[in-house]
Amino acid sequence: MDVRMKRAASTLIHxxxxxxxxxxxxxxxxxxxxxxxxxxxxxxxxxxxVETTGKVGDGTSMNVLELVEESGDxxxxxxxVSTITGGAESxxxxxxxxxxxxxxxxxxxxxxxxxxxxxxxxxxxxxGGMQSLELNSNGKxxxxxxxxxxxxxxxxxxxxxxxxxxxxxxxxxxxVDTFHxxxxxxxxxxxxxxxxxxxxKRSN
Numbered sequence: 001m002d003v004r005m006k007r008a009a010s011t012l013i014h015x016x017x018x019x020x021x022x023x024x025x026x027x028x029x030x031x032x033x034x035x036x037x038x039x040x041x042x043x044x045x046x047x048x049x050v051e052t053t054g055k056v057g058d059g060t061s062m063n064v065l066e067l068v069e070e071s072g073d074x075x076x077x078x079x080x081v082s083t084i085t086g087g088a089e090s091x092x093x094x095x096x097x098x099x100x101x102x103x104x105x106x107x108x109x110x111x112x113x114x115x116x117x118x119x120x121x122x123x124x125x126x127x128g129g130m131q132s133l134e135l136n137s138n139g140k141x142x143x144x145x146x147x148x149x150x151x152x153x154x155x156x157x158x159x160x161x162x163x164x165x166x167x168x169x170x171x172x173x174x175x176v177d178t179f180h181x182x183x184x185x186x187x188x189x190x191x192x193x194x195x196x197x198x199x200x201k202r203s204n
Contacts (some may be wrong), residue, residue: 008142010146047099051157053114056092062150065108067096077106077111085158086113086184093137095155112181117160121189133162150177 011073024028035122055068057074065079065088077098079088090092093114125131141150141162150162164175182197183190189200 049097049099049102049109051095051097053093053095055092056088056090058090060088060090065096066095075106077108079108079111083108084113085181086116086157088113093160097158112155112158113184114155116184116186117181117189120187120203122203123198123200127164131137133200148175148177 059066
């Protein structure tokens, strides 16, 4: 190999070496910078939401409700007074919605007293007479003197759902009307639907 070829080969080798070194120098800082710029946000804990029914236990206090489920399990649930609709006496049947935190603490968001709800409720019909809605303990409903018929009811998400059956020979099918329970006491039930309020008085 003559001198010119040796010099050309040597120059090429030096050029390749410098290129590799420069490539390594530019890649590493970039990767390091990318890692430094990455921000890992903590995951937000989403509490479990549970809706269940049961009886109020003897261990219930002012701020803690003892719930005895149908399965026999007993739960202690933190209950702000503002979440209770219809009160909560020992032995009463209730429907309750509560959240479970990551540490296992349970806190109620809605409590509805089913025992207080299951009665015959009456109101004026606007024509000088009376009309009534009856909610029975077996989930059956009945209406008297009302323009709409209900045959069953249930609570869902803290709201009262009244089922109207399909009447043979009529085009109208089955209907489920949803009501917010605005007030529930020993002698009064106030329901709200589509911004219309219905006030009932207990008849039994």
